Amino acid sequence: xxxxxxxxxxxxxxxxxxxxxxxxxxxxxxxxxxxxxxxxxxxxxxxxxxxxxxxxxxxxxxxxxxxxxxxxxxxxxxxxxxxxxxxxxxxxxxxxxxxxxxxxxxxxxxxxxxxxxxxxxxxxxxxxxxxxxxxxxxxxxxxxxxxxxxxxxxxxxxxxxxxxxxxxxxxxxxxxxxxxxxxxxxx
Amino acid sequence: xxxxxxxxxxxxxxxxxxxxxxxxxxxxxxxxxxxxxxxxxxxxxxxxxxxxxxxxxxxxxxxxxxxxxxxxxxxxxxxxxxxxxxxxxxxxxxxxxxxxxxxxxxxxxxxxxxxxxxxxxxxxxxxxxxxxxxxxxxxxxxxxxxxxxxxxxxxxxxxxxxxxxxxxxxxxxxxxxxxxxxxxxxxxx
Amino acid sequence: xxxxxxxxxxxxxxxxxxxxxxxxxxxxxxxxxxxxxxxxxxxxxxxxxxxxxxxxxxxxxxxxxxxxxxxxxxxxxxxxxxxxxxxxxxxxxxxxxxxxxxxxxxxxxxxxxxxxxxxxxxxxxxxxxxx
Numbered sequence: 001x002x003x004x005x006x007x008x009x010x011x012x013x014x015x016x017x018x019x020x021x022x023x024x025x026x027x028x029x030x031x032x033x034x035x036x037x038x039x040x041x042x043x044x045x046x047x048x049x050x051x052x053x054x055x056x057x058x059x060x061x062x063x064x065x066x067x068x069x070x071x072x073x074x075x076x077x078x079x080x081x082x083x084x085x086x087x088x089x090x091x092x093x094x095x096x097x098x099x100x101x102x103x104x105x106x107x108x109x110x111x112x113x114x115x116x117x118x119x120x121x122x123x124x125x126x127x128x129x130x131x132x133x134x135x136x137x138x139x140x141x142x143x144x145x146x147x148x149x150x151x152x153x154x155x156x157x158x159x160x161x162x163x164x165x166x167x168x169x170x171x172x173x174x175x176x177x178x179x180x181x182x183x184x185x186x187x
Numbered sequence: 188x189x190x191x192x193x194x195x196x197x198x199x200x201x202x203x204x205x206x207x208x209x210x211x212x213x214x215x216x217x218x219x220x221x222x223x224x225x226x227x228x229x230x231x232x233x234x235x236x237x238x239x240x241x242x243x244x245x246x247x248x249x250x251x252x253x254x255x256x257x258x259x260x261x262x263x264x265x266x267x268x269x270x271x272x273x274x275x276x277x278x279x280x281x282x283x284x285x286x287x288x289x290x291x292x293x294x295x296x297x298x299x300x301x302x303x304x305x306x307x308x309x310x311x312x313x314x315x316x317x318x319x320x321x322x323x324x325x326x327x328x329x330x331x332x333x334x335x336x337x338x339x340x341x342x343x344x345x346x347x348x349x350x351x352x353x354x355x356x357x358x359x360x361x362x363x364x365x366x367x368x369x370x371x372x373x374x375x376x
Numbered sequence: 377x378x379x380x381x382x383x384x385x386x387x388x389x390x391x392x393x394x395x396x397x398x399x400x401x402x403x404x405x406x407x408x409x410x411x412x413x414x415x416x417x418x419x420x421x422x423x424x425x426x427x428x429x430x431x432x433x434x435x436x437x438x439x440x441x442x443x444x445x446x447x448x449x450x451x452x453x454x455x456x457x458x459x460x461x462x463x464x465x466x467x468x469x470x471x472x473x474x475x476x477x478x479x480x481x482x483x484x485x486x487x488x489x490x491x492x493x494x495x496x497x498x499x500x501x502x503x504x505x506x507x
Contacts, residue, residue: 059463214404218400227390240392365379
């Protein structure tokens, strides 16, 4: 089964929004996670990534110079921070979906705008973008709830989704080509 | 550096042979030859890159101490599978919290096979990780290393029937969960 | 492709990277990781006094301090490298998860007639409609 193709239009829409002129806002694009430590006890797999600007620059220094990693370096250039929490559980019902309500509350304020929401049975994924006021960095947030997985992603900064698309097929990133564009040629 | 004399028709001595002779750089070559097997096994069993790296390093350190007892390439392969599996099972059993700050999946090779679906692969890896340590190890040895149940039994010091039972039940669970996770009808093949 | 084939694909072994062997070897011979340095040569003092026995103690001490400092520098460099590698891995994890989630949304949108739905209880903000 070939991987599903990511819609090009919302990608463009996100890219446009992330580069759009600002409106005055006081809140930042940095989300505050609720206390999720209790989930680790139930989880069979947990990922906790917290990378500020300094660590991102350090990481960039350890990326190679080939085309794929150069792309990642370019992607990181305008990112201020990356925060990810991800949990996988052995079976459904081991976490309370209300645990992400504080995150949704933050995403309902300030310059956050929900771009995409997709529900599939008990699985629900939402993508938000931040339109910054003073020309400062934008942001991206993903809240994904599945019966056996919970994922929260918050990226602060200008995210170049075109470059993110170029990662497809490399570094383990699934292929996400838009339907109307030729696939990027491997270099 | 001392080199074994070789004729034009015989292949150069394998890294194992050179390492057993204590030739400089030979052990490094041996590690490079076998690192994918050891690390790959550890990662598929633990789904944690930092832990897998630690286990893989420990396995090679132990190999260095045990080189004198390794008799052949086949013995080496069996030894590596066995030690890696047992170490990984121990680590998996003692892990209380899965919270880690590292990769949950290793980077794929740069070129992705066109007939492999990364989403399916990712889902299946996650599902395998939900199995208890012993059945998980049986599945990984079967599908990463293509071992038959009898060989898996030797690696894990387990009766063959137990291996077969683990495999049968684990595959049934994986098929059912894969069916749910990937939105398919239950896979029967 | 059968389920067994898919499992084989999913469980294809990964490589730990080009420097793994070096990291193993460094643990085998930690002393060898220290950059060898020449002992610091203390310049001979101007001899204004009658000749005294050559002082081995300060020379040995200087050599020890230099080697210890070099070892410290190597240790700190190894720590920085470990931290950098860890950060690099975390970046890759984060980007993989993000792309994976976006891809998952695409899959769900592709398989549904009405791709966007409002989540019950959501703030009710308008969202981009996906055609």
